[in-house]
Amino acid sequence: xxxxxxLTITRLILVPFMVISFYLTPYAPAVFPFVTMFIFAVAxxxxxxxxxxxxxxxxxxxxxxxxxxxxxxxxxLVAMILIVDQQLIPLQPLAAIALIVTLVRELVVSGVRLxxxxxxxxxxxxxxxxxxTATQCVxxxxxxxxxxxxxIFGATSVIYNVVLWTGVVVLMLSTVVCVIxxxxxxxxxxxxxxxxx
Numbered sequence: 001x002x003x004x005x006x007l008t009i010t011r012l013i014l015v016p017f018m019v020i021s022f023y024l025t026p027y028a029p030a031v032f033p034f035v036t037m038f039i040f041a042v043a044x045x046x047x048x049x050x051x052x053x054x055x056x057x058x059x060x061x062x063x064x065x066x067x068x069x070x071x072x073x074x075x076x077l078v079a080m081i082l083i084v085d086q087q088l089i090p091l092q093p094l095a096a097i098a099l100i101v102t103l104v105r106e107l108v109v110s111g112v113r114l115x116x117x118x119x120x121x122x123x124x125x126x127x128x129x130x131x132x133t134a135t136q137c138v139x140x141x142x143x144x145x146x147x148x149x150x151x152i153f154g155a156t157s158v159i160y161n162v163v164l165w166t167g168v169v170v171l172m173l174s175t176v177v178c179v180i181x182x183x184x185x186x187x188x189x190x191x192x193x194x195x196x197x
Contacts (some may be wrong), residue, residue, distance in 0.1 A: 004050035011071040014043040033148030037141045044137040079140045098175045105182035128181035135174035142167030
């Protein structure tokens, strides 16, 4: 297995550790949110690294094309579920809407990929999909970090509100990109549905 694919697998392996850290927060509320955010950031960094290494050394594989976006989906959706579960955003419906929209988009895209695979076509993530993932990987650490900052400085502090609402605004932006990229993904691969049996 080449290095980019190892990084992709590492991203998946880090997800359970992120969940464990997240739910250890009550035992050290000023520590474990930072640990959770750090694990998420490291996992997200592997996404940046594996793609760059694969392209630079021309070692793009079908495994990487399929597993890389799948690992992204697992990382992002798990983080969003944690945020919704613990109500880390004051306007909780915003987090729930973002989660539902993202989940539906990813299920649809995964369905398109499966149809493509059945037709012998491996569909890699497109540019807009990468922008979607990048904005999610900015928004979610901010929201995760905000809970720790709230414990240290208080939920009414300026720094808490700046960090939290930066994350919320970027998350809403990523949700819009999520919808647009999902529609674009379907329209670009519409011929797969015509050929599907």
